[in-house]
Amino acid sequence: MNIKRRQIIRGGLAAAAAALLPQPLLAAVWPQKAFESKKVADTISSLTGGAAVSEDGRIAIKAPEIAENGAVVPVGVSADMDKVETIAILVDNNPLPLTSSYELQGASSPEVSTRIKMLKTSDVIALVKADGKYYSASKNVKVTIGGCGG
Numbered sequence: 001m002n003i004k005r006r007q008i009i010r011g012g013l014a015a016a017a018a019a020l021l022p023q024p025l026l027a028a029v030w031p032q033k034a035f036e037s038k039k040v041a042d043t044i045s046s047l048t049g050g051a052a053v054s055e056d057g058r059i060a061i062k063a064p065e066i067a068e069n070g071a072v073v074p075v076g077v078s079a080d081m082d083k084v085e086t087i088a089i090l091v092d093n094n095p096l097p098l099t100s101s102y103e104l105q106g107a108s109s110p111e112v113s114t115r116i117k118m119l120k121t122s123d124v125i126a127l128v129k130a131d132g133k134y135y136s137a138s139k140n141v142k143v144t145i146g147g148c149g150g
Contacts, residue, residue, distance in 0.1 A: 061126050070143040088102070093121070
């Protein structure tokens with residue numbers, strides 16, 4: 001049998017097997033409604049399914065006190081908790097509050113960092129799901145030049 005023919009057959013079998021896998025195994029669930037919400041309360045409700053959220057001091061937000069340019073604000077979130085499943089970062093005064101949402105695997109360290117855009121001075125909110133419960137923390141960041149078209 002020709003090697004090219006074997007490669008084509010293997011490729012066809014792999015494609016057929018991938019097509020038969022359930023969709024959740026191929027891609028993570030996209031929280032579209034949460035990313036399109038225009039109010040923080042609606043965004044949190046969408047992410048939590050309406051579950052209660054409590055403030056927790058074990059969540060640390062690393063962000064500057066004053067951001068000179070709202071277009072590029074470095075933000076880090078870490079959680080000193082067990083069984084952290086998700087971390088989301090929201091900005092209260094942005095047109096679309098949810099900046100990012102991360103799903104963490106069991107063995108990973110519950111810490112994320114990114115750069116976000118901020119329209120104006122606002123609270124940066126971290127929403128953490130750990131062991132099936134939701135926790136939050138916030139930090140005020142002053143913005144001197146807005147990054148969302150401001």
